Amino acid sequence: MSSTDIFQNETIKEILEHYRVIWALGHASSLMGWDSETYMPKQAYMDRGTASSELSVLSRKLLLDENFLAKLDKAKDMMDDLNEYERGVVRVLDRAVKIYRALPEDLIREMAIAREEARVHWVQARYKSDFNIFKPYLERNINLSRKAAEYLGYEEDRYDALLDLFEEGLTYRKAKSILDQVASQVKPIFEKVYNEELFPSKHTLEDVKYDIEAMKKVNKEVLDLLNYPWERARLDVSAHPFTTGISLDDVRITTRYEGYDFRRTLYSVLHEYGHALYDLQIDPNFKYTPLEGGASLGIHESQSRFWENIIGRSREFTSILKPILDKHLDFTAKYDEEELYKYFNIVRPTFIRVDSDQLTYDFHIILRFRMEHMFINGELTVDDAPETWNNMMEEFLGIRPKKDSEGILQDIHWSIGLMGYFPTYTLGNILSAQISRVLEKELGKISNLILEKRFTDIQEFLKEKIHRYGGMYKPEELIRKATGEGINPSYYIEYLRNKFLSP
Amino acid sequence: MSSTDIFQNETIKEILEHYRVIWALGHASSLMGWDSETYMPKQAYMDRGTASSELSVLSRKLLLDENFLAKLDKAKDMMDDLNEYERGVVRVLDRAVKIYRALPEDLIREMAIAREEARVHWVQARYKSDFNIFKPYLERNINLSRKAAEYLGYEEDRYDALLDLFEEGLTYRKAKSILDQVASQVKPIFEKVYNEELFPSKHTLEDVKYDIEAMKKVNKEVLDLLNYPWERARLDVSAHPFTTGISLDDVRITTRYEGYDFRRTLYSVLHEYGHALYDLQIDPNFKYTPLEGGASLGIHESQSRFWENIIGRSREFTSILKPILDKHLDFTAKYDEEELYKYFNIVRPTFIRVDSDQLTYDFHIILRFRMEHMFINGELTVDDAPETWNNMMEEFLGIRPKKDSEGILQDIHWSIGLMGYFPTYTLGNILSAQISRVLEKELGKISNLILEKRFTDIQEFLKEKIHRYGGMYKPEELIRKATGEGINPSYYIEYLRNKFLSP
Structure with a gap:
């Protein structure tokens, strides 16, 4: 065809x-x-x-x-x-x-200017850890988002208009039900794992420095292992890892090299690889058409989480990584597979979302989701926001940020007007497990697939079920086509329970 | 302002x-x-x-x-x-x-398609050194150029319409007069230098291999010496060196690393640096306006030739380069400044234009200029073209290509429809000397300026006289403003005579 x-x-x-x-x-x-x-x-x-x-x-x-x-x-x-x-x-x-x-052109222009100003002040505010510098710009962004929501229209909740921008068809009611389930059921898992130290809360490898050129070779070889098509794709360096689909034959990912705690750069690569694979496997007939993109942010994130966590942070993948690590890094040989597996799966509450583990990550999202909903409905002022943030952190994870840079100032999203975006991260987590279940039904246990290095089979499965359709279907429709049901957090919770309670 | x-x-x-x-x-x-x-x-x-x-x-x-x-x-x-x-x-x-x-839209589209096809076949033809593969596409390009010239209009000569596209105001009559002067007066200089070996015709350094990473450091340090503003500019690697002005605060040059004969990569850098400096010194008030570019290709080339040849291949610049070379390359220490100067100024006829020296370069241009003029006026068929090429090479430089890849197939220009472009290279050579003369009048001898590392003064001079005006003036007007007269090849010929006859 x-x-x-x-x-x-x-x-x-x-x-x-x-x-x-x-x-x-x-x-x-x-x-x-x-x-x-x-x-x-x-x-x-x-x-x-x-x-x-x-x-x-x-x-x-x-x-x-x-x-x-x-x-x-x-x-x-x-x-x-x-x-x-x-x-x-x-x-x-x-x-x-x-x-x-x-959205009227004037509003779009106003939002663009407000974003640029807010971003600049957010950078400064975060650097000085002073929320007051960012506050008026956050307030203006919230007001503009509310205005945009009014123009966009909604049925039940003003926040719905914004959620739909990032995840077609998502509503506050639906998101709340899903996120509440995750929160209530993951909390006891996290507490048990953390209190009983089923996984370590820290690891000596976190402090070990690596040679950046050597680490680049590791990342490259890991991508080779996953058949990364270099003639259609790239890996570069940036301050914050990201993926860009420039065209169906030009997809680029980035990672960063801090020089220590090598899992950070490695898992960024695996995460972005998941995004890239989606873009690379879209039906080539969709070239130059509006179908060229993925179905939604949530589904895109499911692909990155799948490769980062379900594949990447599995015990079996660790055993495949080990020889690659030992070949290029001079300090991994003395850690056995089990030690590496533990290092890759440290569990502890963190202030910073992007540093958090699989058991605490979603609480960072739920916090932001709740705050956004209150912002947009005028139930929370920017004055009260840092306090609310810190209270929720304490409620969810038992830790309280001492400064705004580790609290409300940590993410770029609100500075650039992305309100309603965060929930797609947890949707991605949920969907990654839901899709894995279908994959296991069709191809057998993922652990075996990994051990047998059947990455091509996994890629083919993802292409057939998800990737090739590009933007053809609404996210809900695609999920139903691929998994036989709507989004269902129970597989994700089951996955977390199995992984972390039987370490 | x-x-x-x-x-x-x-x-x-x-x-x-x-x-x-x-x-x-x-x-x-x-x-x-x-x-x-x-x-x-x-x-x-x-x-x-x-x-x-x-x-x-x-x-x-x-x-x-x-x-x-x-x-x-x-x-x-x-x-x-x-x-x-x-x-x-x-x-x-x-x-x-x-x-x-x-130019009618249909013609533009036809030319774009023809170019793409011709380029692909040119690559193949050059690879196989088989002109017949390229011939029909060259013929079509010539016909399309003739058609374009008819649409564009001209007074005296059909070729004028094409020359004007690349160098505003240039005509065949003017170009011929200038190029003929250069040809007739440079020929005896070249012959004397070559026959009496006033400069070497080969050098052992041509075969010496270099470490690419070390050479990258040399190039970077040379650009540092010339105050290359890295916060507004880049140096990268590409198959063929080039400069792109992406915006007034984003100018990028490239070079290539063949791994031997290090002057090739070094002088590419100096050449492209000259182009970049022009773009970087255009009046910042011209940002986002049609004045953002340079005045013409010829004037642009004068800037690259100035830095590559007049500065770069001077004895004085060699003495400044020497410590940089010795610092990074492990084989230059045993060559003294005079040896390096000779290596940088080897004189010998070559088949390939981009490999040619200062004394033979312009003959490559004159050959192409004459052939283009004949093509466009129907006085030369593509069937006869390789023979004509080879005859002229023999006439000008005394050497005859044995295969088309070292003859008519060497340049990309005709494959991508650039007919009328080549003469701007020689205009650049001529203007580089004409501008140097004014510079010496105002700032003193270039040799002293180099020895005293007064590169900032040279840059300021070029900014004041040429660069800052961007595209404000017609090339002829700008040349007159900067040098007090129209384009005049005598300074260039004098420069070549002085440099090469008193080595």
Whole structure:
């Protein structure tokens, strides 16, 4: 099958023809984003910012072009005549158009400026650990998000409008039910593991320094092991690890090298690899179309968590990693597989979300989810926010940040206006386990697959069930297609219980 | 002064406002070009090609937008009320509009496709050293160039239309007169130097291998010596060295590391540094405007040749280079400054233009110039072209290529439709000497400036005389402003005579 086979309808063909330049602008913007985090000379940030915002305004204009909208309307009137691929194109574009149309250009511009200012002040505030520097900008971002939510519209809860932006179809009610289940059932697991030290709460390897060039070789060899296609993909260095899909044949991940505690860089690579694999396995017929992206942030995150945690932090993967580590690092030989496994699975409450383990991670998310909901509904002021943050940390994890930099100032998200984004991280965790269960039903135990290095089989499974569909289906629909049911946290909880209570 | 001070006219302000998105597209395209030669995964070339061509079509559309053209017409009607900066904006845009308007969209698309096909076949033809593979594509490119010339219009010679594309205002008559002078006067210099071995025709250092990491340090330290502003600029690796101005605060050069004959990578760096310095010293008030680029290819090349040859290949610069080389390379210590100077200035005829020395370089250009003129005027068929090439090589340099890969197939230019480009290389050589003369008048002998490491003074001079003006003036006007006369090859010939006849 080629893209000429799957897109047959004349109106759809015209739509895709027009869309190609919007795709090209997205391609350019992705590259610009990647470059600004990797190789761009420092002083170019202003020029890059100007170029990016010009291109995004232009892209919006082309998406809301009247001729284009007329064609899209025409396509919407003949949905029954379209095949599934074509319907996917209409669905994705219609959703984008609705969002862009709902938000007035002035508001978009105001938000862009507010974000840039807030980000700059957040950096400063975090550096000085002084929430007051960030406070007025956070307040403005919250107000703008509330305004955006009003324009976007919602049925039950104002926060729904924002959740839907990041995870199509997600509502506060649904998210709350899922997150509450996770919180109530993971809490006793965490407490037992931590109190009885079933997994260590610290490890000597955390302080061991590594040679960065040697570690780069480890990361490269791990990616080789997972068949990372270097002719279509890259690994670079950035301050914060990320993945960019620049095109279906150009996907780039990054990691960082702090020089000690090597699991940090290694598991960043595995995490980003999961994102990259998704993008790399999307149906090549979707090239240059709106279906080129993944189905949602939550589903994307499920893929990164799958490779980082379910595969990567398993005992079996540790045994495969060991010879690679021993080959390049001069200090791992004296630790056996079991020791490494423990080091990779240290369990302890941490202030910082991105440093947290599998048992505490979701509490960081639930905290932010609750605060966002209160912010957006006017039930929490920015004045009270640090105190609320710290109280919840104490409630969930029994630790209380002593300074705002380890508390409310730690994440970039609120500074750049990402309210409603955090829950997708926990959705990803949940889905990674839900998908694993189907995988085990079809291919047998993951532990065996890993030991037999059947990574190609795992990749094929993920491609067939999830990746190849790109943005064709709504996230809920895709999850149902792939797993036979809607999102269900019980597999995730079961996975955590099995892993951590029988160490 | 700020850009709000220099652009005061309301119509100009509106024009610049509209232009900013065209600038942003140029910014994105430059980055995409840089990336595709440096870091892009191989298999992404198709997607990158699609994106680039979409953005260039879009850019043309925005430039030829009716509202924009109306404003430009309005501005053209009030040239007397505009200041010099504003007139520069109108001039540059008007020229771009005229070119884009003259060429029908169908022809542009046809040329783009023809180029891509020709380039692919050129790569293959060169690899197999078989001109027949490339011949039909070269023929089509020539025909398309002729067609373009007809659309663009000319007064005397069809080739004029193409020359003007690359060097505003250049004509065949002018170029011929200049190049003939160079040819006739450099020939006896070359012959004397080569026959009497005033400079060596080969050197043992050509075969000496270097450690690439060590050589990278040399290149970096040489750029440090020249105050290369790393916070606004980069040095990377690519198959063919080049410079990209992505924005006024983001200029990137590349070099290559073959692993032997270290002068090749070193002088590539100095050459590209000259281009980069030009872009880096353009008036920052020109940011995001059509004045952001240099005045012409010839003037740009004068800057690269100045740093590569007039500074870089001087005896004095060798003495400054020596300690840097000795610090990082383990084989240079046993060669004294004079030996290094000779190695950097080997004189011998070569088949390959980019490998040629200062005395033979221009003959490579004159050959191509003559052939292009004949191609465009239907006086030379592609069938006869290799023979003509080889005959001229024999006539000029006394050597005859034995295979087409060292003859007519060596350059990428004709494969990507660049006909009329080559003469700008020799213009650059000529202008580098013409500008040097003014510099010496104002600051004293270059040899002393180098010995005293007064590179900042040299940079300031170039900024004041040339760089800061960006695209404000026509090349001829700028040359006249900077040197007090039109382009004059006699300084260049004098420079070559002095340098090579009194070694």
